[in-house]
Amino acid sequence: MTTPVIDIDRLVARLDQLAEIGRIDGPNGEWGNARLALTDDDKAGRDLVVEWMRSLGLAVEIDRVGNIVGTRVGDNMALAPVMTGSHIDTVGTGGRFDGTLGVLAGLEVVEAMNSAGVTTERPVAVAVFTDEEGSRFPPDMLGSLVYAGGMPLEAALAIEAVDDGATLGDELTRIGYSGGAPCPPVAAPHAFVELHIEQGPVLEAEAIDIGVVTDVQGISWTEVTITGRSAHAGTTPMAMRRDPGYVAASITTFVRDLTRRFGPPLVGTVGRIELVPNLVNVVPARATVTVDLRHTDDDRLGEANEMFARHLDELAESENVEITTRSLASFSSVEFDSTTVDRVAASAERLGYSHRRIVSGAGHDAQMLARICPSGMIFVPSAGGLSHNIAEYTAPEHLAAGAAVLLDVVLDLASGTVAD
Amino acid sequence: MTTPVIDIDRLVARLDQLAEIGRIDGPNGEWGNARLALTDDDKAGRDLVVEWMRSLGLAVEIDRVGNIVGTRVGDNMALAPVMTGSHIDTVGTGGRFDGTLGVLAGLEVVEAMNSAGVTTERPVAVAVFTDEEGSRFPPDMLGSLVYAGGMPLEAALAIEAVDDGATLGDELTRIGYSGGAPCPPVAAPHAFVELHIEQGPVLEAEAIDIGVVTDVQGISWTEVTITGRSAHAGTTPMAMRRDPGYVAASITTFVRDLTRRFGPPLVGTVGRIELVPNLVNVVPARATVTVDLRHTDDDRLGEANEMFARHLDELAESENVEITTRSLASFSSVEFDSTTVDRVAASAERLGYSHRRIVSGAGHDAQMLARICPSGMIFVPSAGGLSHNIAEYTAPEHLAAGAAVLLDVVLDLASGTVAD
Numbered sequence: 001m002t003t004p005v006i007d008i009d010r011l012v013a014r015l016d017q018l019a020e021i022g023r024i025d026g027p028n029g030e031w032g033n034a035r036l037a038l039t040d041d042d043k044a045g046r047d048l049v050v051e052w053m054r055s056l057g058l059a060v061e062i063d064r065v066g067n068i069v070g071t072r073v074g075d076n077m078a079l080a081p082v083m084t085g086s087h088i089d090t091v092g093t094g095g096r097f098d099g100t101l102g103v104l105a106g107l108e109v110v111e112a113m114n115s116a117g118v119t120t121e122r123p124v125a126v127a128v129f130t131d132e133e134g135s136r137f138p139p140d141m142l143g144s145l146v147y148a149g150g151m152p153l154e155a156a157l158a159i160e161a162v163d164d165g166a167t168l169g170d171e172l173t174r175i176g177y178s179g180g181a182p183c184p185p186v187a188a189p190h191a192f193v194e195l196h197i198e199q200g201p202v203l204e205a206e207a208i209d210i211g212v213v214t215d216v217q218g219i220s221w222t223e224v225t226i227t228g229r230s231a232h233a234g235t236t237p238m239a240m241r242r243d244p245g246y247v248a249a250s251i252t253t254f255v256r257d258l259t260r261r262f263g264p265p266l267v268g269t270v271g272r273i274e275l276v277p278n279l280v281n282v283v284p285a286r287a288t289v290t291v292d293l294r295h296t297d298d299d300r301l302g303e304a305n306e307m308f309a310r311h312l313d314e315l316a317e318s319e320n321v322e323i324t325t326r327s328l329a330s331f332s333s334v335e336f337d338s339t340t341v342d343r344v345a346a347s348a349e350r351l352g353y354s355h356r357r358i359v360s361g362a363g364h365d366a367q368m369l370a371r372i373c374p375s376g377m378i379f380v381p382s383a384g385g386l387s388h389n390i391a392e393y394t395a396p397e398h399l400a401a402g403a404a405v406l407l408d409v410v411l412d413l414a415s416g417t418v419a420d
Numbered sequence: 421m422t423t424p425v426i427d428i429d430r431l432v433a434r435l436d437q438l439a440e441i442g443r444i445d446g447p448n449g450e451w452g453n454a455r456l457a458l459t460d461d462d463k464a465g466r467d468l469v470v471e472w473m474r475s476l477g478l479a480v481e482i483d484r485v486g487n488i489v490g491t492r493v494g495d496n497m498a499l500a501p502v503m504t505g506s507h508i509d510t511v512g513t514g515g516r517f518d519g520t521l522g523v524l525a526g527l528e529v530v531e532a533m534n535s536a537g538v539t540t541e542r543p544v545a546v547a548v549f550t551d552e553e554g555s556r557f558p559p560d561m562l563g564s565l566v567y568a569g570g571m572p573l574e575a576a577l578a579i580e581a582v583d584d585g586a587t588l589g590d591e592l593t594r595i596g597y598s599g600g601a602p603c604p605p606v607a608a609p610h611a612f613v614e615l616h617i618e619q620g621p622v623l624e625a626e627a628i629d630i631g632v633v634t635d636v637q638g639i640s641w642t643e644v645t646i647t648g649r650s651a652h653a654g655t656t657p658m659a660m661r662r663d664p665g666y667v668a669a670s671i672t673t674f675v676r677d678l679t680r681r682f683g684p685p686l687v688g689t690v691g692r693i694e695l696v697p698n699l700v701n702v703v704p705a706r707a708t709v710t711v712d713l714r715h716t717d718d719d720r721l722g723e724a725n726e727m728f729a730r731h732l733d734e735l736a737e738s739e740n741v742e743i744t745t746r747s748l749a750s751f752s753s754v755e756f757d758s759t760t761v762d763r764v765a766a767s768a769e770r771l772g773y774s775h776r777r778i779v780s781g782a783g784h785d786a787q788m789l790a791r792i793c794p795s796g797m798i799f800v801p802s803a804g805g806l807s808h809n810i811a812e813y814t815a816p817e818h819l820a821a822g823a824a825v826l827l828d829v830v831l832d833l834a835s836g837t838v839a840d
């Protein structure tokens with residue numbers, strides 16, 4: 001038995017190989033991924049990860065919402081496993097690190113332990129959660145939400161894809177990932193730790209290696225549907241119009257105003273706008289927009305949502321349109337377990353990496369796991385703060401630092417016996 | 421030979437039969453049409469009209485841009501024909517009268533003359549112009565534009581469909597309407613008169629039977645493409661965003677502001693908005709919007725377009741995005757031939773219908789024909805001013821009045837010999 005060490009070349013090679021599936025090439029040599037949840041490309045990515053898990057000797061289980069858990073045997077199999085992992089689905093124009101790093105660094109931790117002949121008291125599990133992005137099946141973090149008991153399984157299986165209307169359950173069956181393991185699981189993990197890229201600019205700007213994540217900001221996704229009256233663009237006087245396209249635009253500029261009024265850390269995004277019939281010379285009959293609001297303070301997020309709702313009422317009145325809303329996702333901000341957070345900070349310190357405490361601007365599977373077990377997260381820098389973009393990039397030395405901290409924390413949590 | 425008379429039941433029956441093709445049913449019993457240019461439904465509509473033309477004894481010719489012309493023999497076939505007609509393509513959520521009335525009233529005029537045994541000195545032609553709406557192949561009034569020599573045939577055939585990218589030429593071939601007749605034609609018509617629904621609220625509001633159209637307002641269609649930077653909706657600070665979705669929205673609200681600043685008769689519409697990748701949690705990488713501006717005064721329309729262009733420059737600067745524009749259509753306002761206008765007014769007066777002079781808020785094939793021959797238009801009321809909407813409706817008595825005026829004007833222009 002030797003000291004387990006991260007092989008960064010092996011980790012990068014796995015990242016590159018997985019990223020070939022659903023590859024998107026940009027104009028300037030940058031490349032990323034489109035591997036939307038439960039598409040053929042997602043299936044191909046899952047198959048590859050499962051193959052890797054099996055070759056590392058992990059026992060692979062698929063649960064009823066398609067989450068994949070690969071478990072490394074522990075000395076005492078009666079104990080709950082220490083779990084790590086993340087997701088491998090991406091947004092439509094996603095990067096190569098968001099999610100996949102957490103899964104493949106988990107495999108690298110396992111391989112490093114295998115190579116060194118390390119045994120641990122507790123089993124160690126690597127999880128791949130279904131549909132973390134929520135781009136195809138809202139809400140985001142769906143697989144871990146169901147895993148943590150936050151949404152009934154049957155409700156999740158009935159969710160329809162925003163692109164083609166297929167249900168999550170049907171798509172799981174189609175790609176062969178409707179598994180037999182119960183979800184939520186019979187027993188919660190002992191602890192959960194997730195390595196993820198920051199997806200924001202802070203660590204890079206401050207030249208810090210490791211972000212010790214303390215909180216995740218609250219998220220609210222609202223779909224707004226506006227119904228007006230389709231009319232001829234040339235002959236309908238402006239005063240007689242009931243124009244959902246104008247209202248959709250007005251909502252979008254209001255979201256920007258709202259973020260100005262509140263100031264950071266409120267962020268607001270209208271990422272989807274759809275007009276019907278969407279033709280140059282027709283005042284639309286209907287419009288749909290989605291509004292993504294996030295704040296670290298749930299009360300402030302609630303205030304922003306209230307102001308938004310009042311604005312919709314005013315618009316419905318002044319523009320003589322019908323406005324309906326539907327919540328696609330609503331997650332409170334999450335404060336991670338302080339012991340786990342301290343453990344991450346201690347590992348970074350012990351390994352000689354610069355580190356700082358940081359709040360996550362994005363949602364992550366770890367925030368769902370935090371509902372059922374002590375959880376924490378490790379961030380590594382994102383070049384230019386870019387993410388959900390094919391130019392997303394994290395340098396190998398940062399990937400290596402993150403994986404080394406993950407290994408250290410997992411060994412600590414699993415009470416590993418390591419030769420000095 | 422007897423006096424030719426319009427059979428309103430026959431006209432309504434033809435309108436209803438044609439409207440079954442591409443029928444859309446609304447929730448409250450209203451029904452309209454989706455018969456976008458050169459789709460399978462447009463082909464089916466064309467086939468039906470050609471069948472009717474042949475059964476009425478018209479000689480049918482298809483020209484190279486797919487315009488259909490059915491000609492009734494005249495006593496002196498060396499003379500240029502008097503032409504009427506319009507179009508049968510619709511917008512995506514169109515009505516049953518826009519365009520089709522002009523074509524089918526033309527057939528009713530022919531049938532009335534046939535039944536009465538009327539002969540005319542000049543031939544009488546009924547035309548169906550290709551892609552008047554321009555919804556699928558911009559610009560609008562495409563078939564009549566090419567017919568009038570306003571766009572080279574080859575340029576028209578190369579235009580790509582906004583939905584599936586197929587070229588107009590390929591689609592004409594696919595549906596069997598790439599004809600052999602030259603376009604523009606060898607000789608211009610003697611005159612052109614088009615019956616159309618008003619598509620606006622004026623005639624109904626004033627309880628007037630017949631609109632004598634004097635002018636058509638100028639039209640400008642601009643497609644605006646905005647390129648920014650795709651980014652994560654949760655972690656990208658507002659100040660670091662280059663958000664094409666926000667810019668698209670800002671353009672849309674600016675168009676509304678512009679119409680307020682100018683006041684009537686300027687109308688402005690953003691009917692199409694497309695975001696890429698169009699996902700709830702991604703700041704878009706790119707957006708496309710179309711802007712439709714119309715004014716009866718070309719100078720004022722030009723001023724509005726200049727202010728719009730300046731606003732785009734300001735937005736590109738302030739939002740750090742690239743903005744490119746492409747003109748999809750630009751048509752000057754048109755003043756119809758005064759003799760033809762007077763002739764329409766005289767027919768309405770002679771037949772005892774209330775009438776008023778009116779400016780067209782929409783573009784029409786007649787404005788293209790006005791480039792090559794004396795032209796005029798007859799409007800009938802639109803219920804609620806609605807058009808480009810499946811609830812578009814004109815009462816049978818108004819359809820009958822319009823067709824009667826059309827018959828009277830055509831007979832007059834073709835020097836028909838009618839028994840008193």
